[in-house]
Amino acid sequence: MHEDDEAAWLAAYDPRAYAPIALTVDVVVLTLRQGRLSILLVERGGPPFQGRWALPGGFVKAGEEGLDEAAARELAEETGLAPTALERVHLEQLGSYGAPDRDPRMHVVSVAYLAFAPDLPDPRAGGDAARAVWVPVAGPHGGGTGDRELPAPLAERELAFDHARIVADALERARGKLEYTPLATAFLRPEFTIPELRAVYEEIWGERLHPGNFHRKVLSVPGFVEDTGATAERGNSRGGPRARLYRAGPATLLHPALLRP
Amino acid sequence: MHEDDEAAWLAAYDPRAYAPIALTVDVVVLTLRQGRLSILLVERGGPPFQGRWALPGGFVKAGEEGLDEAAARELAEETGLAPTALERVHLEQLGSYGAPDRDPRMHVVSVAYLAFAPDLPDPRAGGDAARAVWVPVAGPHGGGTGDRELPAPLAERELAFDHARIVADALERARGKLEYTPLATAFLRPEFTIPELRAVYEEIWGERLHPGNFHRKVLSVPGFVEDTGATAERGNSRGGPRARLYRAGPATLLHPALLRP
DNA sequence: TGAATAGTGTCTCTCAGACATTATACT
DNA sequence: AGTATAATGTCTGAGAGACACTATTCA
Numbered sequence: 001m002h003e004d005d006e007a008a009w010l011a012a013y014d015p016r017a018y019a020p021i022a023l024t025v026d027v028v029v030l031t032l033r034q035g036r037l038s039i040l041l042v043e044r045g046g047p048p049f050q051g052r053w054a055l056p057g058g059f060v061k062a063g064e065e066g067l068d069e070a071a072a073r074e075l076a077e078e079t080g081l082a083p084t085a086l087e088r089v090h091l092e093q094l095g096s097y098g099a100p101d102r103d104p105r106m107h108v109v110s111v112a113y114l115a116f117a118p119d120l121p122d123p124r125a126g127g128d129a130a131r132a133v134w135v136p137v138a139g140p141h142g143g144g145t146g147d148r149e150l151p152a153p154l155a156e157r158e159l160a161f162d163h164a165r166i167v168a169d170a171l172e173r174a175r176g177k178l179e180y181t182p183l184a185t186a187f188l189r190p191e192f193t194i195p196e197l198r199a200v201y202e203e204i205w206g207e208r209l210h211p212g213n214f215h216r217k218v219l220s221v222p223g224f225v226e227d228t229g230a231t232a233e234r235g236n237s238r239g240g241p242r243a244r245l246y247r248a249g250p251a252t253l254l255h256p257a258l259l260r261p
Numbered sequence: 262m263h264e265d266d267e268a269a270w271l272a273a274y275d276p277r278a279y280a281p282i283a284l285t286v287d288v289v290v291l292t293l294r295q296g297r298l299s300i301l302l303v304e305r306g307g308p309p310f311q312g313r314w315a316l317p318g319g320f321v322k323a324g325e326e327g328l329d330e331a332a333a334r335e336l337a338e339e340t341g342l343a344p345t346a347l348e349r350v351h352l353e354q355l356g357s358y359g360a361p362d363r364d365p366r367m368h369v370v371s372v373a374y375l376a377f378a379p380d381l382p383d384p385r386a387g388g389d390a391a392r393a394v395w396v397p398v399a400g401p402h403g404g405g406t407g408d409r410e411l412p413a414p415l416a417e418r419e420l421a422f423d424h425a426r427i428v429a430d431a432l433e434r435a436r437g438k439l440e441y442t443p444l445a446t447a448f449l450r451p452e453f454t455i456p457e458l459r460a461v462y463e464e465i466w467g468e469r470l471h472p473g474n475f476h477r478k479v480l481s482v483p484g485f486v487e488d489t490g491a492t493a494e495r496g497n498s499r500g501g502p503r504a505r506l507y508r509a510g511p512a513t514l515l516h517p518a519l520l521r522p
Numbered sequence: 523t524g525a526a527t528a529g530t531g532t533c534t535c536t537c538a539g540a541c542a543t544t545a546t547a548c549t
Numbered sequence: 550a551g552t553a554t555a556a557t558g559t560c561t562g563a564g565a566g567a568c569a570c571t572a573t574t575c576a
Contacts, residue, residue, distance in 0.1 A: 020323040023282045023359075023370055060359065062281040063368045067359035096357045096372050098284075098321065098328035107324045109284055111357045111370075195555075213539060215556065220537090234548090240554025241546035256537075456528075474566060476529060481564085495575090501527025502573035517564075528573080536565080543558075549551090 022108045025070045026057030026163065028094065028170035029079070029115040031134065032187045037203050038134040039154065039167065040078065040123055045130040048104050049160035055167070056132065057110065067093065071113040078132060079117075080124040090116040090186040094170055102162045112166045114173055116186040137171065175205055180257040182224050185248040193232050193243035194218055197225070207261055217258060223251025283369045286331045287318030287424065289355065289431035290340070290376040292395065293448045298464050299395040300415065300428065301339065301384055306391040309365050310421035316428070317393070318371065328354065332374040339393060340378075341385040351377040351447040355431055363423045373427045375434055377447040398432065436466055441518040443485050446509040454493050454504035455479055458486070468522055478519060484512025 029040040041053040056078035060070045068091070076086055091113055098109035123132035136153045159167065178184050184200040185192065198214045218224055225246035235242045290301040302314040317339035321331045329352070337347055352374055359370035384393035397414045420428065439445050445461040446453065459475045479485055486507035496503045 021282075021284045021321060023284060060282060060370070063361050066361060067357055067370065070359075093356055095354055096328055098331075098372070100324050100327060109321070109328065109372075111359070193555090210539070210541095211554080212541085212556075212558095216558095217538080235546075236554055237548065238553050239546085239548045239551090241556080243555060259538085261539090454528090471566070471568095472527080473529075473531095473568090477531095478565080496573075497527055498575065499526050500524090500573085500575045502529080504528060520565085522566090523576100525576085526574090529571090531568105531570080533568085534566085536563105538563085539561090541558100541560085544556085546553105546555075548553085 020107055022103075022106060023060045023062075024057050024108055024110045025060060025067060025074055025113060026055040026110050026166060027071055027075050027078070027091075027113045027115055028055060028167055029075060029117060029120075030137075030170070030174060030187075031117045031120050032200065032203060033119060033134055033136075035199060035203060036136040038136050040132065041135050041157070041159075042078065042123075042132045043130040044160055051130075052160040053135075053157045054160035055112075055163050060111075067111050068113075071111075071115075075113075075115055078123060079120055081120065085120075088118060088186070088190075090183055094166070094173060097162055097166060099162065110161075110166075112170070114170045116174070116183055118187055118189055175260070178204055179259055180254050182248060182251055182254060185225070191228055191230070191245045191247050193245060194225075195236070195243055197246075201258070205260055209261075221251070221254050221256065221258070223249040224254060225249050281368055283364075283367060284321045285318050285369055285371045286321060286328060286335055286374060287316040287371050287427060288332055288336050288339070288352075288374045288376055289316060289428055290336060290378060290381075291398075291431070291435060291448075292378045292381050293461065293464060294380060294395055294397075296460060296464060297397040299397050302394060302396050302418070302420075303339065303384075304392040304394075305421055312391075313421040314396075314418045315421035316373075316424045321372075328372050329374075332372075332376075336374075336376055339384060340381055342381065346381075349379060349447070349451075351444055355427070355434060358423055358427060360423065371422075371427075373431070375431045377435070377444055379448055379450060436521070439465055440520055441515050443509060443512055443515060446486070452489055452491070452506045452508050454506060455486075456497070456504055458507075462519070466521055470522075482512070482515050482517065482519070484510040485515060486510050 027040075031038055031040075040056055042056050044050055044052055044054050056074055058070075058074050058077075060067065065073065071091060071093075072086065075081075075089065075091065076083065081089075094112040094114045096109060096111045098107075100107045102108065102110075120134075123134065135157065138154055154167070158164070178201055184197055184204075187200045188196055194215050195211070197218060198209055198211065201214070202209055226249045228245045228247055230245040232242045232245055288301075292299055292301075301317055303317050305311055305313055305315050317335055319331075319335050319338075321328065326334065332352060332354075333347065336342075336350070336352065337344065342350075353376075355373040355375045357370060357372045359368075361368045363369065363371075381395075384395065396418065399415055415428070419425070439462055445458055445465075448461045449457055455476050456472070458479065459470055459472065462475070463470055487510045489506045489508055491506040493503045493506055
């Protein structure tokens, strides 16, 4: 048995087979700040891509943590959140990116994660990150014709590595997730109104939704939201009655789904 | 610049940060053999889990190949298929599995892939695999009441590592993929009949589908299938007219989707 | 000849979207 | 007071599922 183990060990340690690959996790953290979908970016403090913006992330601690743990740790470090606050954050694996030349130093494979968070405090710079900021995702806003031409904050930054691709994949995943899961509620406080929920969908999908139909649809999906009996303290600032308050229901999948227009 | 690069290089090479992690790809290859959904398994020729069945896979060649390439290479090696035959195989990333103790030797992270293939020839044992076989996936068959209690070939084999979990995730992904993509055609020859396509859905979903409604539904989805004008040479062995032949259409997404019952 | 199937037609129910309406609350 | 909104109601068309029917082929 010792001999077998030793042989296997040596085989596994063939340096050409594994040594020159490093493994990192990168996290696409999405939140809504002042109604705008925003993503957490850090400024790289050292080469390569020094001074460029990148996703928060870092190396997986070998032998100590799994991938999900590593992503949660990076998320906590970069946002400065207490573990309790992290419980309300949805974190899921997005995919792995491993082109041999994606990092000029060496072959680095990154496992990307996607996080949905309610409005989080300003991030703190940590580790090798010079700065950390929330950047609005200039989604396809205005949908129709001549909305005023806002600058596209995210598009203006040329992200490091292949992070632009990762962000694009993450946004597409997020848009899809809203269709068949109740994860839009992860962007809101524990109690929310239907119009607030609709604003989440409108911001992430970049489409205006019909208020009446959306309202009826959400209430008709079993387990999506639960009535709290309470009512919002303030009505809409532009007038109208105070909306009822709901909390997330027990459903983990929406049946039937809310399909994009 | 040289100094900066050197510093970064050294930082990246901190042995504790990366050295003890190995990276592999594992492939869940699904095909239909005699109408049964089957998965490709290899018998491990060495420890750990010697003699147990596992997914085909291997180490990523550092600095030489990306993840998709590595998966395609492992697929070709293990099935013994020519590159031309592989063009008809659908290959996509499933997810990454990286619990620190999933391999008793060391921390090994595996990027799992999912492949859909038309009926493939018998596999060849290669590399460190003692044997390679197609194993029927004893899906939830018979659906209703007392179907005869067949042995469950896949369930009887205790797979190595966490491969049982990977296979379960792969099957769930495959079931979902049939809903909103035309990938069921990847299990068939270039020309196929609607009843053959229905058999794919029934086998993977483990549900009987209504022949008439399925037929009408498939033809109503734009770009799903194209009529070849030809007709199958033989009718069903139990009687009935000869079915028309179709080929896969240009659609990459099904609108509207074929939802599971 | 008998039986099972390919393909089409019909009906009903559900659901999404367009539109209308009433009550409420902010400015 | 004026206005925008929350919430509900109504109508219509698309689509899924159940069922029926005909024509065709194999055993």
